[in-house]
Amino acid sequence: MATQGIRINGIAPVATATPLIKSHWEQLGHKFSNKTDRVHRGTMLEPEECAHTIVWLLCDGASAMNATTISVDRGATSTR
Secondary structure, eight states: OOOOOOEEEEEEOOSSHHHHHHHHHHHHOOOSSSSOSSSSGBOOOOHHHHHHHHHHHGGGGGTTTTTEEEEETTTGGGGO
């Protein structure tokens, strides 16, 4: 596909505070908070933080990126 100018990339986010996650926590009887000690740096990602990476991948500045998955994890994978 690269020979046709098609780039395929992806993101791999950590726990993200989406409406689905929030409602799931509430269904389990928990009060939702994006602050938690279970994720790196103590807070879940906001959806907008993932979106910024996607927007960058779509721009001309990322034209050299292909067949890559970007970890959107606030550095969690770099500290293991």
